[in-house]
Each structure stands twice: as structure tokens, then as C-alpha cells.
Amino acid sequence: MRYLFILLLFLVQIGYSQNTYNLIPYPAKLEKAEGGFKVGLKTSISYDNDELLPIANMLASQVAKTLGKNPIVKKGKSASIVFTTNNSLGEEAYNLKISSKKIEVQSKTGKGAFYALQTLLQLMPASSFAENATSAEIQIPNCSIEDAPRFAYRSLMLDAGRHFFSVDDVKHFIDLMAMYKLNNMHWHLTEDQGWRIEIKKYPLLTKISSIRKESTVGHYRDNKFDGKPYGGFYTQDQVKDIVAYASKKYINIIPEIEMPGHSQAVLAAYPQFGGNPDKIYEVRTKWGVSEDVLFPREETFKFLEDVLTEVMDLFPGQYIHIGGDECPKTQWKESRFCQDMIKKLGLKDEHELQSYFIRRIDKFITSKGKKMLGWDEILEGGLSPNAMVMSWRGVKGGVEAAKQNHDVVMSPNSFFYLDYYQGDSKTEPLAIGGNLPLSKCYSFEPYLPELTEQEAKHVMGVQANIWTEYIGDIKYVEYMTFPRALALAEVAWAPRKEKNYEEFKNRVTGHSAILDALKVNYSKTYLKQ
Ligand code: ACM
Numbered sequence: 001m002r003y004l005f006i007l008l009l010f011l012v013q014i015g016y017s018q019n020t021y022n023l024i025p026y027p028a029k030l031e032k033a034e035g036g037f038k039v040g041l042k043t044s045i046s047y048d049n050d051e052l053l054p055i056a057n058m059l060a061s062q063v064a065k066t067l068g069k070n071p072i073v074k075k076g077k078s079a080s081i082v083f084t085t086n087n088s089l090g091e092e093a094y095n096l097k098i099s100s101k102k103i104e105v106q107s108k109t110g111k112g113a114f115y116a117l118q119t120l121l122q123l124m125p126a127s128s129f130a131e132n133a134t135s136a137e138i139q140i141p142n143c144s145i146e147d148a149p150r151f152a153y154r155s156l157m158l159d160a161g162r163h164f165f166s167v168d169d170v171k172h173f174i175d176l177m178a179m180y181k182l183n184n185m186h187w188h189l190t191e192d193q194g195w196r197i198e199i200k201k202y203p204l205l206t207k208i209s210s211i212r213k214e215s216t217v218g219h220y221r222d223n224k225f226d227g228k229p230y231g232g233f234y235t236q237d238q239v240k241d242i243v244a245y246a247s248k249k250y251i252n253i254i255p256e257i258e259m260p261g262h263s264q265a266v267l268a269a270y271p272q273f274g275g276n277p278d279k280i281y282e283v284r285t286k287w288g289v290s291e292d293v294l295f296p297r298e299e300t301f302k303f304l305e306d307v308l309t310e311v312m313d314l315f316p317g318q319y320i321h322i323g324g325d326e327c328p329k330t331q332w333k334e335s336r337f338c339q340d341m342i343k344k345l346g347l348k349d350e351h352e353l354q355s356y357f358i359r360r361i362d363k364f365i366t367s368k369g370k371k372m373l374g375w376d377e378i379l380e381g382g383l384s385p386n387a388m389v390m391s392w393r394g395v396k397g398g399v400e401a402a403k404q405n406h407d408v409v410m411s412p413n414s415f416f417y418l419d420y421y422q423g424d425s426k427t428e429p430l431a432i433g434g435n436l437p438l439s440k441c442y443s444f445e446p447y448l449p450e451l452t453e454q455e456a457k458h459v460m461g462v463q464a465n466i467w468t469e470y471i472g473d474i475k476y477v478e479y480m481t482f483p484r485a486l487a488l489a490e491v492a493w494a495p496r497k498e499k500n501y502e503e504f505k506n507r508v509t510g511h512s513a514i515l516d517a518l519k520v521n522y523s524k525t526y527l528k529q
Contacts, residue, residue, distance in 0.1 A: 019141035022510035023122050024180060024486045025493035028150075033142035035100045039063055039081075039124075040137040044072040046079035051110040054248065055117050056083050062121060066133045081105075083113050092183075093148035096120065098140055111250045115181050119145060122179070126513035151446065153409055153461030154492035155184035155254075156485055158477070159468040161191025161262075162287065164232030169474040171245050176482070176520065178249035180489035185246060186254045186321060186463060189234075192264035192284035192292075196233045197255070201306050204269035206233045212265075212283040219430065220287040220469070239314045252317040254373065259304060260294040260357055261327030267292055273300040275331040287469040289326045296341060296357045305364050318371050319388065322361055325375035327354060348381075355381030362386055373409075376401070390463065392417075399450045402458040409463050415444040416464040416488060418480050419471060423525035429479070431470050438508075438526035441487035442501050464488040475521045482515060482522035483508045 376397025420434025
């Protein structure tokens with residue numbers, strides 16, 4: 001009998017020590033503990049500062065999905081779950097202490113509290129994410145966490161140019177980003193194949209440039225088309241709605257307006273900004289890079305400044321992305337106008353002409369108090385003084401820009417292009433190409449050995465890109481994005497010393513129960529690797 005009792009005691013101990021912590025991204029400091037806090041109908045939530053009220057309410061409504069009733073939320077410090085202000089913490093930091101009696105969240109800002117909330121939610125059973133879960137209580141494992149991000153810039157890019165995603169789709173994408181403490185969404189809004197944002201001064205951008213007469217079917221090398229018109233754009237009211245929605249989740253949206261390349265759709269409506277004002281341009285139907293680019297005419301600069309003025313009014317964040325990538329110089333080379341301009345300005349070649357183009361735009365954006373961001377091609381022909389560089393052709397551009405004392409975002413295609421295959425191309429759905437398993441995404445280290453400690457300070461963070469030539473709907477976006485975006489989130493947030501792929505993979509597998517409850521179409525290909 002005595003032995004049985006000891007055995008029982010032992011089993012209870014084991015039971016407690018089986019607490020799991022499938023946190024993504026992994027926190028800076030986590031002390032695991034036994035036992036747990038039970039959220040039930042008597043649980044109350046308090047906050048000591050009005051900035052924390054929305055976070056307390058978010059917790060209450062999540063808990064209500066399981067309990068069927070919102071717990072009481074009240075101002076003050078006397079509740080079983082307390083959100084309190086701690087001004088000694090960093091802007092994005094939080095402390096979270098969970099004991100059997102109480103949950104204490106400390107943060108300096110609403111943002112820190114929001115990140116604590118994401119951690120807390122991930123510690124709850126997956127069933128608490130499902131609609132209509134019914135249970136009398138929710139058990140959360142005890143622990144003590146002190147957390148803050150490694151990098152300030154943590155981002156995903158969504159290409160709405162090749163395929164259009166509805167307002168609800170974009171909000172859903174934002175919801176998923178927020179779960180992993182990502183804080184910027186780069187929104188690629190203009191492309192050869194479609195212009196996606198209403199600009200009041202240039203109505204033909206939505207009337208003509210947002211619609212292509214047909215789309216590529218299969219891989220673009222096969223030259224097959226579907227014969228069906230395709231289009232879509234966001235009204236300015238919809239943009240404002242999405243920006244406000246994202247800001248409640250502490251996500252800043254960075255708009256990208258491409259120039260001087262990737263602009264064939266603009267020319268379909270306004271040919272006067274291209275090489276041949278007489279040419280009948282069409283919105284491009286084939287994927288790939290167009291030779292039809294903007295020309296550095298005064299009218300073009302006036303157009304771009306008008307567009308950027310409306311865009312800057314819609315997006316309150318600091319960064320405005322102007323593309324700058326993949327601008328073929330063929331037409332500039334063959335143009336009397338461009339060649340005369342190169343001579344008149346004393347430039348060496350077409351690359352310096354592109355640099356002139358970008359510098360003018362940088363000057364304009366800077367004069368409005370914003371910061372210009374561009375793909376690494378903006379280094380060619382000389383980097384404009386205030387530009388921040390997004391390194392996509394590997395890390396070379398990022399390294400070079402950091403050495404020139406410019407801030408950079410590392411978004412190398414070989415690690416973070418989520419349109420690449422994540423497994424065997426014979427068994428995966430059609431993708432652009434490449435080979436980017438989860439483990440490769442996870443292995444990226446932003447502090448490159450080529451950088452000195454001082455130069456490395458210019459690495460603001462990382463971004464993964466979802467280019468959508470081959471990704472036609474949000475379910476497929478989910479498949480390509482998850483779980484690889486979780487690797488990106490961990491590279492961006494977790495301390496370098498905590499990184500361990502096998503352990504991460506186990507956490508992803510444990511955590512995926514939550515993605516199942518949310519009906520996210522994430523890929524399981526990583527399990528076979
Ligand atoms: C890019 O992939 N052209 C930035």
C-alpha cells in the first residue's frame with residue numbers, strides 16, 4: 001500500500017513535469033516549472049494603465065471561446081491575471097510569470113503586453129483556439145519568462161501584384177503574423193501584372209492597370225494562358241481599414257510602389273511615362289521581368305511624387321519601399337532621351353541613371369519625413385544617402401550597404417523566399433523553383449562574419465517574401481508560408497544561443513496543434529526531412 005502511494009506520488013510528479021512549452025519564437029529566457037494555472041469562470045483580469053486594456057480584453061475574448069463567458073476585466077492590480085506597467089523594460093519586452101495562484105505580466109508598453117499575450121496563448125491547449133471549444137477550465141503551465149526580441153525588424157512580404165488577396169485574406173495573414181511577434185508587413189502593391197492601390201489623382205491606375213486580360217497557367221516557361229481577365233485593387237478606405245487593423249496587432253505596414261522597373265501595368269494606362277508614348281502597352285500577362293520600364297522624364301517624377309504623396313498619407317509608418325529591383329536597361333540604352341540625359345548630368349552609364357532616379361525619389365520621400373527602402377539593386381551606380389537596403393540577391397548587397405553605414409534588412413532569396421519549393425518538386429505543388437526546406441530558413445544567421453560589430457548594428461532584422469506568381473489563393477499562401485515563417489520569426493526574435501534546429505522542429509510539431517485548431521493549411525513536408 002505504501003509503495004503504491006509512493007508510485008502514485010511519483011506518477012503525479014511525472015505528470016506535472018510533462019508540462020510542454022512549444023513556444024515560437026523561443027523566448028530570451030524561459031524557466032520551466034511544475035504545475036499550472038487554471039483559468040476558470042472565477043478568473044479575473046486586471047490592468048493598471050489604459051494602454052493595456054485592449055490586451056486584457058483580447059485575453060478575455062480568447063478565453064471565452066472555451067469557457068463560453070468573458071472573465072471580468074477591471075482596472076487595478078487585484079485579479080488573478082494582472083497586466084502591470086514596468087517602465088524599466090524595453091519597448092518590446094515583457095516579463096511573464098505563471099504560478100498556480102496567479103499570472104503576472106509586466107511590460108512598459110501595450111506592445112510588450114501584446115507579445116506576452118501571444119506567449120500566454122501559445123501555452124494554452126490548442127483546443128482554446130478552436131471556435132466552440134467547451135470546457136470548464138484552461139490549464140496553463142507554470143513558468144517564468146523574461147523576453148525581448150533580438151532584432152527590431154521582423155517581417156513578411158505579401159505580393160498582391162501577381163495575385164490579389166481580399167481584405168479579409170490580408171487581415172487573416174496579419175492575424176497569423178501577429179501570433180509570432182512579427183512587427184512589419186511589407187505589402188507589394190504594384191507590379192507589371194497589376195496595380196493594386198487606388199490613387200485618386202490617377203484613376204486609370206485602377207480602371208486599366210489593375211486588370212490583365214489573362215494569366216499564365218502552369219510554369220511560365222510553358223507559355224500557356226487561361227484567357228480569363230484577372231484584376232483587383234484596394235480602395236483607399238480599405239487600405240486605411242487594413243492599416244488600422246494591423247496597428248491593433250502592433251504590425252506596421254510598409255507599402256511598396258515599384259519603380260522604375262516592374263511598372264508595365266502603369267504604362268498600359270499612362271504610356272507617356274515609358275519609352276514610347278505611342279505604344280499600346282498592356283498589363284503584363286506572363287510572369288517574369290518586363291523590359292517596359294518607366295523613363296526618367298519630368299512627367300514621370302511628377303507622377304511618382306503625386307502617387308507617393310497619396311501613399312504616404314495612407315501609411316503612417318516610417319518606411320516607404322520603392323522597389324528599384326530588376327530594371328532592364330535595354331530601352332534606356334536605345335533611347336536618345338536617356339543617352340542625352342546621361343551626358344547632360346555627367347553620368348557614366350544607365351546604372352548611374354537609375355541611381356539618379358532613385359536619389360530624386362529618396363530626396364522627395366526624405367523631405368516628407370519618411371525613410372526610403374529599396375531592394376539591393378539601389379546600390380548600383382551609387383547608393384542614395386538616406387536609403388535603407390533590403391538584401392535579396394543573397395546577403396552581398398546587405399553587407400555592402402552596412403559597410404557604407406546604411407541600415408539593412410536581410411531577405412536573401414536562398415533562405416527566405418517562401419515561393420521556393422520546400423520539398424521535392426516532384427511531389428510538391430507547382431512553385432517557381434528553388435529548394436528551401438524549413439531547416440535552411442532556420443539556419444540563417446544575420447550577423448555575417450564579413451561584418452564588424454559596428455557594421456552589424458546596421459542589420460535591423462530579417463524578412464521572408466511570399467511572391468505570388470504561383471500562389472493564387474490564401475490557402476496556398478498558408479501552405480508556402482507556414483511553417484517556414486516560424487523559422488523566420490525565430491531567427492528574428494530568439495537569442496542566437498537558443499537556436500537548435502531539432503529542438504525547434506519538435507516545438508513546431510507540438511505547436512502545429514494550434515495551427516490545426518485554426519484550420520491553417522500549413523505544410524507538413526518538413527516532417528519527412
Ligand atoms: C526581387 O525578388 N525581385 C526583389
